[in-house]
Amino acid sequence: MLVVSNLHCYYGRIHALKGISLHVKSGEIVVLIGGNGAGKSTALKAISGIVQAASGTVTFNNNDITHISPDKIVMAGISHVPEGRRIFPRLTVEDNLLLGAFTRRDSSEIKKDMGKMKELFPVLANRSKQYAGTLSGGEQQMLAIARGLMSRPSLLLLDEPTMGLAPVIAQDIYRQVIYLNKEQGLAILIVEQNARIALGLAERGYIIETGRIMLEGNCRELKQSNEIKRAYLGKDYREVWE
Ligand SMILES: Nc1ncnc2c1ncn2[C@@H]1O[C@H](COP(=O)(O)OP(=O)(O)OP(=O)(O)O)[C@@H](O)[C@H]1O
Ligand SMILES: [Mg+2]
Structure with a gap:
């Protein structure tokens, strides 16, 4: 459904995405995990057309949307829920x-x-x-x-939807996200810093570090990866998983 190939993005001289590739199949939940400044939000912004790609491609349902305007990308069926909510307060x-x-x-x-x-x-x-x-x-x-x-997307991009929220509220939100996926077949690409939550939620995941995808795979396998345990779960990972 969504295929991102070798995507590069810059902010001035800052090379924020250094050739990332990822895909989301229809009806899938996929997570993108990484630390601060890894390029997670930039990846979502590049997919939804808010940030221009310097090279590489984004295709959606076999159409090249790499250089399409954000409103047309919404019309094609992709909706981006940005980091920090960005609702209109007034x-x-x-x-x-x-x-x-x-x-x-x-x-x-x-x-x-x-x-x-x-x-x-x-x-x-x-x-x-x-x-x-x-x-x-x-x-x-x-x-x-x-x-x-409200735009009736077929793919929802969620950027850290539970950041700063109490665990019980975060759970509520993810319960609805899972409902949307399971009951309504919505494909979802979620950005999460919390590897424990992310790997429990999705079927497949990608780990991004300084603009590059370092690891990818089935979440069950990723959970077992020593690199992930070291990098994202620290010394206490045993308590987290076992
Ligand atoms: N508007 C911008 N202008 C210049 N540099 C930017 C801009 N937005 C992001 N960057 C830089 O691009 C890199 C990737 O940023 P991005 O926001 O994608 O990271 P992130 O993985 O979403 O991090 P976080 O978890 O903190 O939200 C960082 O080095 C950041 O400083
Ligand atoms: Mg971000």
Whole structure:
């Protein structure tokens, strides 16, 4: 479904992505794991067209989308829920959701989808007229995901959706993410710093370090990898896995 091949991205002279390749099959959950500054967000931004690729290609459903504008990429079926939520604080919850549907013209269907989002995240239903900036961190993340879903994507890009949230809220969010994948067949590419959460969640994963994919594979195998244990789980990994 999504194929990224040998992608290079720069910010001025900073070579942020040094030829990454990855893919997501339809209906799959895939994680991209890496430390601060590894290039995870840049990878998602390059896929959604926010950052220009210097070379390499991104194809989606066999179409080359490498140099397509972000709005057209949304229309093609990719939705990006950015790092740090980026909801519009001075708009209501409902207006934030409506903005997620900015590429659509089917107003009665949009209305139905708003209802579905409120079922998926009931907390949003009680707060639809509230300014989004007054929501808690967890609620803002739910709103950000719901807004992302309003374009009816077939691939959702999630950038650290549980960053800074209490474990119980993080669990809630991931429960809905798994529901969207299992029940609705949505393909999801998730960026996570927390290797333990990430490897428990997805089927396949990629480890990125300083702009390069260092390891990839089935999450069960990745969990067993000594390199991952050393780099991401530290001395206490036994407690984490066993
Ligand atoms: N707008 C920008 N201008 C210049 N350099 C940038 C910009 N955005 C990112 N970078 C640099 O590109 C590299 C990759 O950044 P990126 O945000 O993709 O990392 P990340 O893996 O998402 O990190 P984090 O886990 O901290 O979010 C870093 O060295 C970063 O400093
Ligand atoms: Mg990031």
